[in-house]
Amino acid sequence: TQNYRITLLPGDGIGPEIIAVAVDVLKLVGQQLDIGFEFQEALMGGAAIDATGNPLPEETLEKCRNCDAVLLAAIGGYKWDNLPREQRPETGLLGLRAGLGLFANLRPATILPQLVDASSLKREVVEGVDIMVIRELTGGIYFGKPKGIFETETGEKRGVNTMAYTESEIDRIGRVAFETARKRGKRLCSVDKANVLDVSQLWRDRIIALSSEYPDVELSHLYVDNAAMQLIRWPKQFDTIVTGNLFGDILSDAAAMLTGSIGMLPSASLGASGPGVFEPVHGSAPDIAGQDKANPIAQVLSAAMMLRYALNQPEAANKIEQAVVEVLDRGYRTGDIMSEGMKLVGCRAMGNALIEVL
Amino acid sequence: TQNYRITLLPGDGIGPEIIAVAVDVLKLVGQQLDIGFEFQEALMGGAAIDATGNPLPEETLEKCRNCDAVLLAAIGGYKWDNLPREQRPETGLLGLRAGLGLFANLRPATILPQLVDASSLKREVVEGVDIMVIRELTGGIYFGKPKGIFETETGEKRGVNTMAYTESEIDRIGRVAFETARKRGKRLCSVDKANVLDVSQLWRDRIIALSSEYPDVELSHLYVDNAAMQLIRWPKQFDTIVTGNLFGDILSDAAAMLTGSIGMLPSASLGASGPGVFEPVHGSAPDIAGQDKANPIAQVLSAAMMLRYALNQPEAANKIEQAVVEVLDRGYRTGDIMSEGMKLVGCRAMGNALIEVL
Numbered sequence: 001t002q003n004y005r006i007t008l009l010p011g012d013g014i015g016p017e018i019i020a021v022a023v024d025v026l027k028l029v030g031q032q033l034d035i036g037f038e039f040q041e042a043l044m045g046g047a048a049i050d051a052t053g054n055p056l057p058e059e060t061l062e063k064c065r066n067c068d069a070v071l072l073a074a075i076g077g078y079k080w081d082n083l084p085r086e087q088r089p090e091t092g093l094l095g096l097r098a099g100l101g102l103f104a105n106l107r108p109a110t111i112l113p114q115l116v117d118a119s120s121l122k123r124e125v126v127e128g129v130d131i132m133v134i135r136e137l138t139g140g141i142y143f144g145k146p147k148g149i150f151e152t153e154t155g156e157k158r159g160v161n162t163m164a165y166t167e168s169e170i171d172r173i174g175r176v177a178f179e180t181a182r183k184r185g186k187r188l189c190s191v192d193k194a195n196v197l198d199v200s201q202l203w204r205d206r207i208i209a210l211s212s213e214y215p216d217v218e219l220s221h222l223y224v225d226n227a228a229m230q231l232i233r234w235p236k237q238f239d240t241i242v243t244g245n246l247f248g249d250i251l252s253d254a255a256a257m258l259t260g261s262i263g264m265l266p267s268a269s270l271g272a273s274g275p276g277v278f279e280p281v282h283g284s285a286p287d288i289a290g291q292d293k294a295n296p297i298a299q300v301l302s303a304a305m306m307l308r309y310a311l312n313q314p315e316a317a318n319k320i321e322q323a324v325v326e327v328l329d330r331g332y333r334t335g336d337i338m339s340e341g342m343k344l345v346g347c348r349a350m351g352n353a354l355i356e357v358l
Numbered sequence: 359t360q361n362y363r364i365t366l367l368p369g370d371g372i373g374p375e376i377i378a379v380a381v382d383v384l385k386l387v388g389q390q391l392d393i394g395f396e397f398q399e400a401l402m403g404g405a406a407i408d409a410t411g412n413p414l415p416e417e418t419l420e421k422c423r424n425c426d427a428v429l430l431a432a433i434g435g436y437k438w439d440n441l442p443r444e445q446r447p448e449t450g451l452l453g454l455r456a457g458l459g460l461f462a463n464l465r466p467a468t469i470l471p472q473l474v475d476a477s478s479l480k481r482e483v484v485e486g487v488d489i490m491v492i493r494e495l496t497g498g499i500y501f502g503k504p505k506g507i508f509e510t511e512t513g514e515k516r517g518v519n520t521m522a523y524t525e526s527e528i529d530r531i532g533r534v535a536f537e538t539a540r541k542r543g544k545r546l547c548s549v550d551k552a553n554v555l556d557v558s559q560l561w562r563d564r565i566i567a568l569s570s571e572y573p574d575v576e577l578s579h580l581y582v583d584n585a586a587m588q589l590i591r592w593p594k595q596f597d598t599i600v601t602g603n604l605f606g607d608i609l610s611d612a613a614a615m616l617t618g619s620i621g622m623l624p625s626a627s628l629g630a631s632g633p634g635v636f637e638p639v640h641g642s643a644p645d646i647a648g649q650d651k652a653n654p655i656a657q658v659l660s661a662a663m664m665l666r667y668a669l670n671q672p673e674a675a676n677k678i679e680q681a682v683v684e685v686l687d688r689g690y691r692t693g694d695i696m697s698e699g700m701k702l703v704g705c706r707a708m709g710n711a712l713i714e715v716l
């Protein structure tokens with residue numbers, strides 16, 4: 001038996017409910033395929049603030065370092081929104097990314113045939129969309145210095161952040177992107193703002209330089225404003241997209257929303273070595289927390305991504321992904337993806353349906 | 359007779375064709391309403407690079423300073439894409455914005471009932487969308503310093519740009535936004551990334567401080583990633599949006615594309631005093647330049663915006679806007695907005711249809 005140690009970060013809001021479903025699914029698939037999981041829980045986000053005053057306690061980071069993969073649910077909520085930024089749940093997330101060196105964020109935006117009508121876009125525009133957004137996650141304006149609010153000579157305040165990338169930072173995310181595109185549709189679109197930003201000019205130059213090592217991947221470039229437009233106009237033109245931290249934040253969310261079902265979308269954050277973090281694209285949805293209404297599927301598919309990318313267990317990953325398709329085919333829907341004629345279920349019942357199918 | 363001096367910047371690509379239509383329309387409406395126009399042309403963008411080596415010759419900036427309003431068509435094209443950034447058409451545009459102090463960019467995204475089907479979004483999602491995006495245009499990461507590509511201690515290159523706003527920069531765009539919202543649906547959504555960026559934190563603090571002067575305007579806040587999602591999910595939730603230069607670049611284009619007819623959308627760039635610049639949202643479309651295929655309506659509506667915002671001639675602006683609705687009702691369509699059963703016309707024929715209606 002292969003044995004894996006998984007750190008669970010249930011976080012806030014609907015987090016505990018959806019991660020419970022993912023754990024049940026993992027346990028069952030593990031029994032079936034003779035894969036052992038040892039789960040250890042840790043505090044993060046608002047839950048950690050309430051218990052320790054720190055959104056990412058050192059103990060949590062230690063547990064995340066000492067495991068094979070991290071399964072994160074969601075963090076944040078109104079309750080902590082007005083704390084100073086250093087004490088906010090989001091700051092814990094940024095600390096986790098930096099602490100584990102998770103420079104590559106993989107965000108698939110795919111749409112299952114059963115859910116096409118959930119999209120705000122026309123059926124013919126979104127049917128078959130299958131985009132992978134690769135976002136740089138530990139650089140750019142999220143971490144650049146100088147940053148802060150300073151006083152100018154005239155005595156007024158000036159807020160400052162720095163968007164910066166070095167060549168090696170661009171190269172390492174660029175390689176992940178070319179490798180990923182190679183395993184998909186072999187088309188990579190790099191998004192920047194090179195007509196205005198120096199940092200984007202360096203980005204573009206390096207991506208072009210790298211492309212000579214990947215002659216089988218077709219490279220194109222878009223300015224970020226145009227990329228936002230093209231995603232809305234005709235998303236099927238995209239296969240793999242690579243971009244910096246801030247542009248990736250915006251575009252991966254836009255791409256996710258095109259599908260109309262962000263309750264379905266997982267993500268992976270990977271480093272050069274060490275454990276990756278797997279989490280849903282959606283947030284902690286405090287408004288429906290504790291009401292057994294959440295859609296656990298993005299969390300379950302995050303567990304599948306973990307099996308595929310971190311644990312090299314593609315068979316188990318496939319099994320889970322097929323089970324998700326099967327429960328949808330059987331008509332089960334949580335509230336966020338409900339449509340006429342389908343069976344409305346809660347979070348736990350959706351979990352049970354998955355278990356049944358498996 | 360009121361007499362206005364208008365500087366025309368035809369620019370590149372389809373620019374000369376569409377601006378010719380707008381000039382014809384202005385002349386006719388001027389005759390009808392006893393408004394005099396004196397037009398002076400100047401070079402900008404690629405056309406200026408070819409003639410003088412400079413995308414914004416000093417003479418052009420002078421002409422723009424000495425007039426009542428500037429009507430710009432579009433600039434740029436493949437031909438100049440590989441020049442160093444300082445010599446590119448876009449740099450001329452940034453120079454014009456800075457040179458005239460055009461800190462407020464107003465970008466309406468509206469959809470005419472006749473063109474709802476041109477959108478990639480479902481009819482019920484976009485029908486009646488009427489959003490005004492107010493983008494700060496002379497600050498933020500577009501102009502912040504330090505900027506450039508520097509060498510690090512380890513000898514590799516590092517690209518750097520600075521996103522910065524001072525309190526007074528935020529206040530002046532904030533005021534424009536609150537005033538604009540007040541004249542519209544009285545709802546203002548400020549977009550930032552205050553959960554990560556210090557500059558956004560200052561932005562949010564100032565916008566909140568200002569809001570006490572505008573108790574009749576309902577203020578809300580969204581993070582930029584969520585704003586991109588909400589625009590796609592349910593755009594009708596928005597009335598007026600205010601945001602910084604970079605976020606505004608992305609979101610105003612996304613909002614425009616929701617309508618499916620960016621060939622219809624004008625924009626205004628205004629300063630504290632002095633002439634404003636009025637231009638279509640779309641680009642110079644070099645692929646169809648010189649073929650009499652362009653849609654001149656965004657340019658014509660930019661002239662209407664000029665009449666309303668710069669020249670205080672609302673009657674003339676209304677007349678033009680009504681004429682646009684009327685030609686669409688009569689079935690005239692350029693290629694970009696063509697649909698079944700309509701009359702396909704070229705740029706000039708669309709202009710003639712407008713003249714006829716007027």
Ligand SMILES: CC(C)[C@H](C(=O)O)[C@@H](O)C(=O)O
Nearest residue numbers: 090091093094249553554583
């Ligand atoms: C919560 C926030 C800091 C985070 C980000 O901006 O990266 C989130 O939006 C995301 O995309 O994971």
Ligand SMILES: CC(C)[C@H](C(=O)O)[C@@H](O)C(=O)O
Nearest residue numbers: 195196225448449451452607
């Ligand atoms: C051409 C470019 C410099 C410009 C910008 O980024 O501001 C354009 O995208 C716009 O929105 O007017």
